Amino acid sequence: xxxxxxxxxxxxxxxxxxxxxxxxxxxxxxxxxxxxxxxxxxxxxxxxxxxxxxxxxxxxxxxxxxxxxxxxxxxxxxxxxxxxxxxxxxxxxxxxxxxxxxxxxxxxxxxxxxxxxxxxxxxxxxxxxxxxxxxxxxxxxxxxxxxxxxxxxxxxxxxxxxxxxxxxxxxxxxxxxxxxxxxxxxxxxxxxxxxxxxxxxxxxxxxxxxxxxxxxxxxxxxxxxxxxxxxxxxxxxxxxxxxxxxxxxxxxxxxxxxxxxxxxxxxxxxxxxxxxxxxxxxxxxxxxxxxxxxxxxxxxxxxxxxxxxxxxxx
Amino acid sequence: xxxxxxxxxxxxxxxxxxxxxxxxxxxxxxxxxxxxxxxxxxxxxxxxxxxxxxxxxxxxxxxxxxxxxxxxxxxxxxxxxxxxxxxxxxxxxxxxxxxxxxxxxxxxxxxxxxxxxxxxxxxxxxxxxxxxxxxxxxxxxxxxxxxxxxxxxxxxxxxxxxxxxxxxxxxxxxxxxxxxxxxxxxxxxxxxxxxxxxxxxxxxxxxxxxxxxxxxxxxxxxxxxxxxxxxxxxxxxxxxxxxxxxxxxxxxxxxxxxxxxxxxxxxxxxxxxxxxxxxxxxxxxxxxxxxxxxxx
Numbered sequence: 001x002x003x004x005x006x007x008x009x010x011x012x013x014x015x016x017x018x019x020x021x022x023x024x025x026x027x028x029x030x031x032x033x034x035x036x037x038x039x040x041x042x043x044x045x046x047x048x049x050x051x052x053x054x055x056x057x058x059x060x061x062x063x064x065x066x067x068x069x070x071x072x073x074x075x076x077x078x079x080x081x082x083x084x085x086x087x088x089x090x091x092x093x094x095x096x097x098x099x100x101x102x103x104x105x106x107x108x109x110x111x112x113x114x115x116x117x118x119x120x121x122x123x124x125x126x127x128x129x130x131x132x133x134x135x136x137x138x139x140x141x142x143x144x145x146x147x148x149x150x151x152x153x154x155x156x157x158x159x160x161x162x163x164x165x166x167x168x169x170x171x172x173x174x175x176x177x178x179x180x181x182x183x184x185x186x187x188x189x190x191x192x193x194x195x196x197x198x199x200x201x202x203x204x205x206x207x208x209x210x211x212x213x214x215x216x217x218x219x220x221x222x223x224x225x226x227x228x229x230x231x232x233x234x235x236x237x238x239x240x241x242x243x244x245x246x247x248x249x250x251x252x253x254x255x256x257x258x259x260x261x262x263x264x265x266x267x268x269x270x271x272x273x274x275x276x277x278x279x280x281x282x283x284x285x286x287x288x289x290x291x292x293x294x295x296x297x298x299x300x301x302x303x304x305x306x307x308x309x310x311x312x313x314x
Numbered sequence: 315x316x317x318x319x320x321x322x323x324x325x326x327x328x329x330x331x332x333x334x335x336x337x338x339x340x341x342x343x344x345x346x347x348x349x350x351x352x353x354x355x356x357x358x359x360x361x362x363x364x365x366x367x368x369x370x371x372x373x374x375x376x377x378x379x380x381x382x383x384x385x386x387x388x389x390x391x392x393x394x395x396x397x398x399x400x401x402x403x404x405x406x407x408x409x410x411x412x413x414x415x416x417x418x419x420x421x422x423x424x425x426x427x428x429x430x431x432x433x434x435x436x437x438x439x440x441x442x443x444x445x446x447x448x449x450x451x452x453x454x455x456x457x458x459x460x461x462x463x464x465x466x467x468x469x470x471x472x473x474x475x476x477x478x479x480x481x482x483x484x485x486x487x488x489x490x491x492x493x494x495x496x497x498x499x500x501x502x503x504x505x506x507x508x509x510x511x512x513x514x515x516x517x518x519x520x521x522x523x524x525x526x527x528x529x530x531x532x533x534x535x536x537x538x539x540x541x542x543x544x545x546x547x548x549x550x551x552x553x554x555x556x557x558x559x560x561x562x563x564x565x566x567x568x569x570x571x572x573x574x575x576x577x578x579x580x581x582x583x584x585x586x587x588x589x590x591x592x593x594x595x596x597x598x599x600x601x602x603x604x605x606x607x608x609x610x
Contacts, residue, residue: 010436021433024513028429031422035482041447043459050459107353110346120596121354124361127592129542131560134362134580135567139574147363161538179360196606230373239452242544246564262454269458270549282455289452 020040053279056273068280079281081256082264085170090237093174097233098226100181126183134246137176138163168256169248173258176243184229189223192218220305229306234292238285241266261285348470375575391579403555404562408541411558414447415540417512418480419532423487425527428517430488431495448485453528461549475550494528495521530605532593538588559584
């Protein structure tokens, strides 16, 4: 009977010694296991059930079936706005992040004296707390006193009133996020440094110029890193909260142009205390992130270059 | 972003050129430094502006056109931040939370990573996979139910929701330390067992000391993560006496919307601890990140 469960079967096959080892094993991982159940598994199941209820945290939840999902997907205009804002941001930010990330990494990968100083300088913004980073940018983007517009006037450009103007909120937030691009550049840099020097030497002997070398060697060999960063980037973009909260306000600023999805979840869940509705919103977002991540994964075989079998790498 | 050469070209003489190799090399270097410096100016400007505003009088702050160098230098702004808001309290609170989280992560991460790296038990690979998959699930799905859980047991407006989960270990850090422990030769464990050491002794006296570089990373990542966290303190804390630096700063913005010099002084002070930590730990940090970067 017991044999039907592989775990028990495996258990009964173990020697006395191995059983002792297994027990220690479970003890060693128990902090994580308990935490996983209490802080992850139970909440995630609770969240799923709650998404079918209406509940303002006091009183008892009322079962409403699929009403939350129906309302969100059909009549909720703020949901539509949040999706539109987040997707627009993602469409511009992610490619820019990859481009700037690689560009910065190429700069940092030069074999020049004092390069370490530049690496430090480039990475620094990434370590600045996001509240402080957002605040300094809000100040720099001030339409009247902001230094960004001052610099723009040197080039004869009359800068907009960035964060007060619905059309410029997203570009502002993209700028703020790109300031911290040094964080991903370091990972691209690691990718660059893993490319064997001999490849470039061979290419030079064969008469390949810089551009050919970049597009035929650097980019393909960097593609696994780009892929990894893109997956992280997708998840990160949909979780954007702090810069939007600080720069455009909890409600998303003028015309809600900065109403990021997470801001909306926060408003529903923790400002208006609609727990069921917020749970449904969170689940829709999760499903969405999963679909996008799977799409990136699926697409990877067309553009990600793996030198050897992936399983052999680990 | 300019595509700059990312490697040293061994013999430029291999191609026909009008410039001598030395000249070409000099031009490359000049261009390399020029682009490095240009980008550095853009990236450092916000930090400079933070510093410069932090040292200005209110009149200078709103001078038109903006003044680049504050004159006179208003050192008192930093003291004023502590007078205007309980900034000392915020800093202390952040350090308390950072400390508690570091203790929690070190405790859980080392034990769990050792379990996954060194001990064999049925279900190990499945559990490890489950742990990895939690990295892919966005944290916001658990945000609402966790809040409900913690409010039910009366943890709202306390630090408990902000540090107790650390004692379960973060999946990412466990993964990182486990990978590191995997690289320590098993012969060492074997030798310890032959000498009669228990599993815990092997863990404590052999594996743990050898994992010190990875544990440094746990400390750095936890410090920066907790210090910079905004959303969780925002959700769980209402009492201004409990506010962390990040949360306190954001309220400072609401209350004193126009005092940009003080706000920047506060932001600068909030940025100093993670920046300092980064300077001191940068070698391990960048080494550790490159290991992590390989996992794609």
